[in-house]
Amino acid sequence: MIGTLAVDLLLVSILIGLAWQVVRGRVLFRAIVFFVAFGLIMAMIWGRLGVPDLALAEAAIGAGLTGALMLGAFRRLVEIDARQAVSGGLRPSPRLSLLLSLLAGLLVAVLGLAGLELRGGSGEAGRAALDSLHLTGLGNPVSAVLLLFRGLDTVFEMLVLLGAFLGARHVAERDRRSGAAIASHRLPMVGALQMTVVPLALVVALHLLRAGANDPGGAFQAGAVLAAGGVLLTLTGRVVPQAQAGLLTRFSLIFGTLMLAGSGIVPLIYGGVLMAPPGKTAIYAIEAAMMVSIGVTLSLLFSASAGLRAVRS
């Protein structure tokens, strides 16, 4: 009992210390590294709180992909201003970062207090979801909420992701990156890493997708793991950024949204209700499409390009 409390206290104090370093650290590069470590500790804390779905998402998206995106942005910063490379990137304004983090902390505090207030009376939504879980044929309540009970929210989430990608594309358009690979796949060790990790990422993504119905996992985590493979392929130069997207790329960007929204609308035609996909197979198909879309969007977001083309070795 005291042992677990000690572990929890240790985790929380590490988390707060890391957050302080991210906000107050003088050097930008170190702040990024601390942010990635923060994401990993956060994932461990989600795990300790008994929410493995969130822990998976935090580790894959919060620590992994966001970290990769930030390091990519840092690299771009060094390309623009070479002096930043020597100092490790100076912050523009420590006061601004403190102010922004205080505001963010305030927002979290307000939301947290609101959440505590809610706890007494209105657990009904959660209870209703758990009570009608057996009707869906799914074992994982998180997947049931994401795809069925609150499916419309998920459609909008997919659209937000697409909107974020389009916004990033617009910025990247005016400011072409050199696009050179950081570590070429022709180096024997990098080639070996890539040959091991990319197929493994694919296997893990498919496993998360399949597991999502009954156990922790699902399209978002699977898509993020898929994108990790895409990031590695981009970094090692196996795929190169393209200024124009092919038809297949364009289609895979919207595939998930189309499938989810389509399966939500189609039942209306023959007198069903909105957002009620027919059966478990349909849910797997929708999740697979969403995984592809999320994976492709996040990979393209990292490479800051419209499309990717494979390079023959």
Place this chain on the structure above:
Amino acid sequence: MIDVFALVLLIGGCGFMFAGTVGLLRLPDVYCRLHAQTKADNLGLLLICAALALLSESLLAASLLLLIWLLGLVASTVSAHLIARHARAAERVDRGKGR
């Protein structure tokens, strides 16, 4: 009996991890640090994974832990190699400037 064995492995693993971290923080240059960090941490991870595999008493969990260790091994080897390569290249540039 298994518990005692696992405990010994865990303590050993933590010892190696600790030594690796001390090496990372205290050693003078990037090559020494990489050497200490990757060698000690890989061994530490192996001991911890072995202890957890013993405690899990399931072949599936044990093989997954082995896979985790192998992945950690691949990742740390390749990143240590790349960091050392980068440091070496930077050194050459510096020496070129000095002449």
